[in-house]
Amino acid sequence: MLEALHDPLILIASDRRVTLANLAARGLFGERMTDRDLAATLRNPHLLGAVDAVMAGGASRMVEFTLPVPVERVFEARVKPFRRGGSGGNGSGDGAGGTIIILTLHDITAIKRxxxxxxxxxxxxxxxxxxxxxxxxxxxxxxxxxxxxxxxxxxxxxxxxxxxxxxxxxxxxxxxxxxxxxxDEHTTPTSQADLARIARSAVAALELKAASRKIKLVLDAPASLPLVTGDEDQLTQVLQNLIDNAVKYTRDNTEVRVTLAPVTPASGGRRPAPMVSASVADRGEGIDRTHLPRLTERFYRVDAARSRALGGTGLGLAIVKHIVNRHRGRLTIESEVGVGSTFTVLLPAAVSVDEGAQVPRTAGSAA
The missing domain is CATH 1.10.287.130 (Signal transduction histidine kinase, dimerisation/phosphotransfer (DHp) domain)
Structure with missing residues (x-):
């Protein structure tokens, strides 16, 4: 039963020797932690102090500590005594009497973040x-x-x-x-939307802004593109935010290219779900890859002063990310310093069932 626990659990004898570690604990600290002093595995002084205090007869304690490697994680450690009855204790915690410490670790990294x-x-x-x-x-x-x-x-x-x-x-x-x-993020949209029409509308709305800096907006879309399952207003917000960002950061006298295409992911043994991609590519200065994982965080800016000068609130990409999440889609960002950036949204295509197969619906097909 202890082996099946999701949280790491460690039993510690009165001489601070680890007598048992479940699978989760061994996965975290290594297979060779049993029959060794706890300090050989966990070197956090606050945690070791809590173990010693409880072993000396103190009440249960709770300690937060951080494991820095391989990726920083924060744990809540619960230190509880289990005092066994009987007179056969030998002072090591191995006999019928004595005290053992039950140490459980709960990963609270996500909560702290x-x-x-x-x-x-x-x-x-x-x-x-x-x-x-x-x-x-x-x-x-x-x-x-x-x-x-x-x-x-x-x-x-x-x-x-x-x-x-x-x-x-x-x-x-x-x-x-x-x-x-x-x-509304937990509620998946059920309506259908024409992404090509939305893209045309978004491009038209931003053409004047782009033209003021001699930027050409180019829309590449096939004649027949599958509809997507989605909220039309929110998808309009996604494309307008992405195109507006591209216009802000691309160089003068260049172009911003919006590309729509149907996508069939690799099957992997199951029938692949058809998708539709929308990519917005600029010819700006590009973004160093160290910034890419944080671009969709609220108020995160690569260049805060420039972003404010251009009228950005620091929330545009966060809005895009959460809308895409609600649509059960994906957002990917590719960038090369000195070349430009491409933001791609993948959305589930609206499908109908035709003899057991998933057939994407197009704008001209019957509802």
């Missing part, structure tokens, strides 16, 4: 709102004082205040949007 993300989120949101608010208050005080009768300064200050107000409005809208998406 979630707590840190929440703390970072609150800190970043507060900072993002505090800065434009301070700017607004500063200009309001100036307009009420020295610049009250200066028409030129008044117009300039009002323009800055307007831009700061728009920045706060974008941030609040993105925060509300992200909260709603996360609330």
């Amino acid at each position: 979630s707590e840190q993300m929440r703390a970072d989120f609150v800190a970043n949101a507060s900072h993002e709102l505090r800065t434009p608010l301070a700017t607004l208050l500063g200009f309001i005080e100036t307009l009420r004082g020295p610049a009250r009768d200066d028409a030129e300064a008044r117009d300039r200050f009002l323009g800055i205040m307007h831009e700061q107000s728009r920045r706060m409005s974008r941030l609040v809208n993105d925060l509300l949007s992200l909260s709603k998406i996360e609330l």
Whole structure:
């Protein structure tokens, strides 16, 4: 039974020697941990101190500690005494009497990361709102004082205040949007959407912005593309966010290419589920690969100053990630410094059952 436990469990004799370690514990610390001093395996002083205190007759204790290798993980260790009756104890914990320590370890890495993300989120949101608010208050005080009768300064200050107000409005809208998406993330959409039509609409909406920097928006889509299972409004938000990001960061006089295509994943022994991919490629400066795993975190920016200057809230890719998760799709990011970046979304195709086979539905097929 102990072997089957998901959490690592270790039994420790009164001389601090490990007498038993279950499969999860051996997988974490190695097969050769039994009949050795606990300190040879776990060198955390707080944990060892808790074991010694409980062994000396103290009450159960709980200790958090971190294992740094191979990947940093945080554990909650519960140290409990099991005092056996009888007079046959020999002081080593091996006899009929004596005390053994039951040490269980619960991996709380995900919880700690979630707590840190929440703390970072609150800190970043507060900072993002505090800065434009301070700017607004500063200009309001100036307009009420020295610049009250200066028409030129008044117009300039009002323009800055307007831009700061728009920045706060974008941030609040993105925060509300992200909260709603996360609330619905466990509910898979059941409607069908025409990704080609959504892409055409997103490209048309951003053509003027792209043209102001002589950026050409190119849409590559087959004549017949399978429909996808999805929420049309949310998928519009995905493509608009990705295309808008690409326009912001690509070089002037280049192009942003949006490519749609049907995808059939490798089967792996089961009938493959048809998918549809949407890729947005820019010709910007590219992103160092060390940043790629964190790009979809809230408020994470490779270049914070540049992002704010371009009007970014730091939430666009987080919104994309959560929408894609809700659609049971995948988001991949490829980038090469000096060449550009490609963001690809894979979404399940809407299918009908035809004699046991999954047949993708196209925009022209019957519902």
